[in-house]
Amino acid sequence: MEDELKNHMLRVSKYAELLADLICLDKDKIIQIKKGALLHDLGKIRIDEKILNKPSSLTLEEFILMKEHSKLGLKVLKKKDEGNIVENIILLHHEKWNGTGYPFGLKGHSIPVEARIVSIVDCYDALTSDRIYKSKLSHEKALEILKNESGKSFDPDIISMFEIFENKFEKLLEKLYENQR
DSSP, rough: OOOOHHHHHHHHHHHHHHHHHHHTOOHHHHHHHHHHHHTTEEEGGGGGGHTTTSOOOOHHHHHHHHHHHHHHHHHHTTTTTHHHHHHHHHTTTOEEEEEEEOOOOOGGSSSSSSHHHHHHHHHHHHSSOOOOTOOOOHHHHHHHHHHHHHHHTTTTHHHHHHHHHHHHHHHHHHHHHHTTO
16 A cells, blocks of 8 residues: 555544544544544555556546445455444445435435544545645645535534634644654
8 A cells, every 4th residue: 555545544543533532422432433544445455556646537437446445445344344433434434414425325414423524534634635636735725625515525513513623633734744754
């Protein structure tokens, strides 16, 4: 697994732990969320690197293959039997609040809270990270995008919590990038 994917999964795990703590989930669930976030993109090890590292837009066929990473991750994980929270995160972190996500098109509270948390912080990290196909955005711009997606892609209550404590995420963002230097 390439370094950037590993670093992404590590950062998402840290952000997920913080957000789960801020919404007052119990300690055992936070530990499982942190673990699930660390493994959320595990299925990408089964996706062709030419697709993962493509510097331009994906074709429809490539995007369909990329969307399979959540199901592939669950297949890899099934051999380890990590538990429902971890499995929910791996499989459902691309579901959207309004029902337009994948792989099942779940909507609202039918998406487990752990997947809703990781969905938000996964997006935050993608926005605030350099990728082969885009430059990173500032914390402020990423926060604006998250707020604009509240009630569409993301749970509005969890986005409100992220917004209230956005300074904690900004500090963690700075710390995580300092540690990677």
